[in-house]
Amino acid sequence: MEFFRYTRTFNFMGKSKLAMILSVLMVVASYGILLTKGLNYGIDFAGGTVIQVKYKESAPIKKMREALKSDPLFASASISEFGSPDEVVIRMKTSSASVTRDIGDVTRQVLKGSGDFTVRRVDIVGPTVGAELKEKGVMSLILAVLGILIYVAFRFEWRFAVASIVALVHDVSIALGMVALFGIDVNLDVLAGVLTILGYSLNDTIIVFDRIREGVTNKRSMGLEETINESVTRTLARTTLTSLTTFFVVFTLFIFGGEIIHPFAFTLLVGVVVGTYSSVFVASPILLWFGFDVKNYHTKLAAKAKREAEKQRMREQFESGVV
Amino acid sequence: MKLNYRIVIFAFAIVFGIVFSIPSLTQSETGKKITLGLDLQGGLHMLLGVKTEEAIQSRMKSIAASIKHFAERNDILIDGLTFDESSVKFEILDSDEISKFDDFFKKIEGSIITKSTTSLSLKLTAKEIETTKKEAISQAIETIRNRLDQFGLSEPVVAKQGEDKILVELAGIKSQADEQRARELISRAAKLELMAVDEDRNARVYSMSDSDAAEYGDTILTDAKNPSIKYLVHEIPILDGGMLTDANMGFDKNNRPLINFKLNAEGADIFGDFTGKNVGKRLAVVLDGKVYSAPNINERIGGGAGQISGNYTVMEAKDLAIALRSGALLAPIFMMEKRSVGPSLGADSIKASMVALVGGFILVILFMIVYYRLAGVIANIALIANLLILLAIMSLFGATLTLPGMAGIVLTVGMAVDANVIISERIRELIYEGKSMHKAIEEGYANAMRAILDANITTLIASVVLYAYGTGAIKGFAVTMSIGIMASMLTAILGTHGIYQLFDHKISKSKNNKFWFGIKG
Numbered sequence: 110m111e112f113f114r115y116t117r118t119f120n121f122m123g124k125s126k127l128a129m130i131l132s133v134l135m136v137v138a139s140y141g142i143l144l145t146k147g148l149n150y151g152i153d154f155a156g157g158t159v160i161q162v163k164y165k166e167s168a169p170i171k172k173m174r175e176a177l178k179s180d181p182l183f184a185s186a187s188i189s190e191f192g193s194p195d196e197v198v199i200r201m202k203t204s205s206a207s208v209t210r211d212i213g214d215v216t217r218q219v220l221k222g223s224g225d226f227t228v229r230r231v232d233i234v235g236p237t238v239g240a241e242l243k244e245k246g247v248m249s250l251i252l253a254v255l256g257i258l259i260y261v262a263f264r265f266e267w268r269f270a271v272a273s274i275v276a277l278v279h280d281v282s283i284a285l286g287m288v289a290l291f292g293i294d295v296n297l298d299v300l301a302g303v304l305t306i307l308g309y310s311l312n313d314t315i316i317v318f319d320r321i322r323e324g325v326t327n328k329r330s331m332g333l334e335e336t337i338n339e340s341v342t343r344t345l346a347r348t349t350l351t352s353l354t355t356f357f358v359v360f361t362l363f364i365f366g367g368e369i370i371h372p373f374a375f376t377l378l379v380g381v382v383v384g385t386y387s388s389v390f391v392a393s394p395i396l397l398w399f400g401f402d403v404k405n406y407h408t409k410l411a412a413k414a415k416r417e418a419e420k421q422r423m424r425e426q427f428e429s430g431v432v
Numbered sequence: 433m434k435l436n437y438r439i440v441i442f443a444f445a446i447v448f449g450i451v452f453s454i455p456s457l458t459q460s461e462t463g464k465k466i467t468l469g470l471d472l473q474g475g476l477h478m479l480l481g482v483k484t485e486e487a488i489q490s491r492m493k494s495i496a497a498s499i500k501h502f503a504e505r506n507d508i509l510i511d512g513l514t515f516d517e518s519s520v521k522f523e524i525l526d527s528d529e530i531s532k533f534d535d536f537f538k539k540i541e542g543s544i545i546t547k548s549t550t551s552l553s554l555k556l557t558a559k560e561i562e563t564t565k566k567e568a569i570s571q572a573i574e575t576i577r578n579r580l581d582q583f584g585l586s587e588p589v590v591a592k593q594g595e596d597k598i599l600v601e602l603a604g605i606k607s608q609a610d611e612q613r614a615r616e617l618i619s620r621a622a623k624l625e626l627m628a629v630d631e632d633r634n635a636r637v638y639s640m641s642d643s644d645a646a647e648y649g650d651t652i653l654t655d656a657k658n659p660s661i662k663y664l665v666h667e668i669p670i671l672d673g674g675m676l677t678d679a680n681m682g683f684d685k686n687n688r689p690l691i692n693f694k695l696n697a698e699g700a701d702i703f704g705d706f707t708g709k710n711v712g713k714r715l716a717v718v719l720d721g722k723v724y725s726a727p728n729i730n731e732r733i734g735g736g737a738g739q740i741s742g743n744y745t746v747m748e749a750k751d752l753a754i755a756l757r758s759g760a761l762l763a764p765i766f767m768m769e770k771r772s773v774g775p776s777l778g779a780d781s782i783k784a785s786m787v788a789l790v791g792g793f794i795l796v797i798l799f800m801i802v803y804y805r806l807a808g809v810i811a812n813i814a815l816i817a818n819l820l821i822l823l824a825i826m827s828l829f830g831a832t833l834t835l836p837g838m839a840g841i842v843l844t845v846g847m848a849v850d851a852n853v854i855i856s857e858r859i860r861e862l863i864y865e866g867k868s869m870h871k872a873i874e875e876g877y878a879n880a881m882r883a884i885l886d887a888n889i890t891t892l893i894a895s896v897v898l899y900a901y902g903t904g905a906i907k908g909f910a911v912t913m914s915i916g917i918m919a920s921m922l923t924a925i926l927g928t929h930g931i932y933q934l935f936d937h938k939i940s941k942s943k944n945n946k947f948w949f950g951i952k953g
Contacts, residue, residue: 110803111951114860161777206766208480208619213772214612229777230607233770238479249901254894264886298836301906304898305843305913308891312847315890316854319883331884347857354799358792358846362839365791367784369471370839377843 113346121341122334125394132391136279139286148285151294151372152232154246156239158201160216161230166198172223180219182212192368192391196229204233208303244278246300249342250281261311265318266406268399276392278381280310287379293372302376309355309377310384313348314392320344325406337393345389353386439932442817442919445922449820455826462688466826467603469834469908472777472782475603477609479768480572480618482596485570487763488561490623495540496520496668501535501702504709513668514649521553541665565596568762573598576765578758579617581750597768606775613751619765621720622755624673624693626703626738627653627665629714629726639663645693656722656742663723665716670706672760675699679756681749682739689749690741693756700736708732719752785838792842796849803855805950810931811852814923821919822912837908843914847891855880860951869948870940873932877925884925888917 162168166431170188172374177183183201191198205212213231220226234242254274284306288299320340328336359381363374455463471752472475474914483515493516499522503510513522524530527550539543546553556564570951580602582767589601600618605611630650633640637652645652645664679693695703707715707729716726717740724740744752797815800808822844827831859876863869892914899910932939945951 111860112803113950163776202742204767206481206768207479208615208765208767211612211615214608217608227776228772229774231770231772233767235481237481238769244902249897252901253894253897256897257890260890260893297902297906301836301898301902301909304894308913309847309892311890311894312850312887315887316883319886323879324746343861344857346860347854348801350853351847354796354849354853355843355846356840357795358788359800361791361795362785362842363436363787364785365784366839366842367781369781369835370785370788373839418503 127243128390151296152234153296156236159232160199165225167194272395276387298373306380315389442927474778477771478600480598480765484565560719583612623760625669625718627716634664661899695736817923834908837912840909840912
């Protein structure tokens with residue numbers, strides 16, 4: 110099958126302005142949502158309590174609300190369906206620090222008589238732990254970006270590194286914007302999803318960049334814009350295929366992975382789509398706009414080759430004892 | 433068929449993968465296996481904090497007790513012995529005797545003594561306070577570990593996390609009652625104190641407030657069985673549980689469970705002295721601030737053995753004996769984070785993620801065969817090998833598989849074929865350019881190598897950061913991702929190349945591009 114064979118070179122860079130407008134709009138919209146609606150921090154970061162209760166039949170949410178009112182511990186509690194009508198979670202902003210008196214036991218007491226149920230999960234995160242996890246989360250994002258920046262700058266050139274970071278920021282912003290828009294609970298798993306997007310989106314970008322690097326080195330007569338167009342086109346089949354296979358698995362995870370894995374799968378789903386788009390339409394044009402200097406790169410390459418050759422000569426001389 | 437080093441390494445890798453993943457796949461009794469995380473098998477995860485300030489106060493209390501005993505032993509008359517959260521103060525009636533305490537204080541590490549003519553006050557240095565707090569944490573870890581070891585759960589995890597937190601993980605808690613029991617056992621202070629009832633004033637206890645009692649150096653405690661009964665006892669105990677050497681469950685003459693305890697030599701000495709001097713008065717057996725019994729002292733009690741009786745069930749008495757035996761908590765603990773997952777939810781999570789894994793796997797495998805024909809089949813062999821090696825390495829290290837870890841495996845399936853897609857696309861390109869299949873394969877691998885390496889290393893950087901900063905279940909995701917990426921470099925680059933080289937003579941002769949790479953022409 111050659112479904113994704115592209116014989117003619119697409120003029121991606123010609124469309125880059127349009128793409129840029131779209132990207133800027135999406136990023137601005139994302140920050141708009143993040144600023145107005147804000148992220149819906151789950152208990153991992155905000156602290157609080159989550160109790161997951163499963164009923165034999167449909168959960169009597171109204172009855173449960175009434176029952177919970179009887180205990181002041183549940184003053185801030187909200188009940189919502191979790192995946193199926195017979196499963197619900199009770200969320201609270203408060204967390205009890207007592208080791209012996211367990212909120213799960215209290216829930217069991219309070220809900221007695223509301224039906225046949227089991228308490229399947231009790232998560233309590235105290236405020237200090239939440240703050241610490243948040244700090245660690247932000248730290249991990251910064252460190253990951255920094256590590257990647259250094260690696261790409263080392264393997265390619267600083268403009269490649271900056272372009273890939275811009276693409277990353279673009280992807281992460283839009284993913285977080287979507288997470289905020291759909292009111293997904295932001296817990297550690299969403300953070301893991303965001304970090305995976307970092308890796309994945311970069312993976313895509315690097316494959317394209319590698320081709321550009323190759324094109325720049327091998328086809329000296331070609332202009333940068335042309336080289337980029339050709340490189341993006343040549344990797345397009347791979348980009349589409351890998352995005353598809355990854356999309357397949359993330360989608361199955363999203364559909365069949367169960368309610369707990371939902372926020373993670375959702376984040377990835379957005380990330381796969383945005384990451385693919387950004388490696389074609391965001392990272393490469395930026396390279397062009399930053400004025401990546403092909404001639405300068407060639408001079409540098411030539412100098413590097415010359416140094417290597419010199420080293421090689423010295424080594425040979427040394428080995429044959431001429432020095 | 434031509435053997436080459438690549439195929440040999442690949443074959444070894446597959447054998448390695450099969451051999452070491454078998455124990456995990458078949459869930460056999462022997463061999464190293466992947467352990468399921470608490471979120472998959474159900475269990476209790478707790479992060480506990482220690483109220484270290486209270487360790488200082490209890491240290492002060494115990495210093496006060498030893499001062500009192502020392503003074504009584506040596507017939508030094510002292511007065512106004514009090515303690516608070518940072519100091520112990522007392523007065524000596526005969527100022528000449530003040531130097532008698534010099535040697536005694538030397539034995540108390542990190543103490544600062546302030547003397548005036550008749551009064552003495554003791555404080556701890558900042559360093560000593562720090563040490564005491566640290567000790568309270570490590571002692572709490574030790575104590576909780578001891579208690580859980582005797583509780584009979586398989587492999588409880590008790591570890592220090594960060595500077596001042598205690599991580600407790602209990603897998604395989606099956607019932608609510610078990611969880612409750614475990615939490616009570618862990619958090620029980622189990623602080624045993626033997627205290628003297630203030631017989632001069634006890635009659636007035638019901639009309640006294642806490643501050644009234646404090647004025648006399650006393651404190652009001654309630655009865656464990658009947659909270660309306662109150663006792664007025666001297667605030668400074670005769671001795672505390674630190675001098676306990678053993679505690680066991682026993683039965684009284686009515687066959688009710690009780691706890692027998694034994695004191696060490698020093699404790700027995702103090703106990704003997706006290707009972708000898710206070711015949712006719714009462715001695716309160718106080719556990720965690722509640723009076724369990726207050727028998728009359730009929731004669732001097734030597735030997736240092738005693739009993740705690742309460743309305744215990746056999747189970748409660750057993751647990752209490754465990755708690756006493758493994759030592760008191762120097763400072764109370766509190767819950768900072770708790771995650772408990774019931775076994776049924778864990779089973780549901782396994783089921784759901786398995787469906788996702790198998791579903792995603794089949795989709796990818798079919799897609800690769802349809803799109804790339806034989807090249808797809810070869811890529812799929814690499815993919816399966818990748819999964820086996822991933823499982824084998826996780827088994828060997830006894831790694832923990834969590835729900836995010838499962839997601840990591842699912843994601844590995846999607847991303848591991850990426851290398852083969854890159855390589856196959858490169859080979860196709862070269863064939864389009866008119867190169868022979870043999871040449872296209874060799875050049876394709878050479879060209880694709882750099883891109884795959886760079887791409888995988890950057891993903892690896894993100895995974896490593898995630899591992900370093902992640903906690904609990906998220907670490908599991910980073911682990912499976914990292915191992916998956918590294919295994920994919922072996923299987924997808926080296927392995928598939930080896931297979932092509934194995935069939936090199938056939939490929940060289942064949943002109944069937946469709947059969948090998950799914951393309952026309």
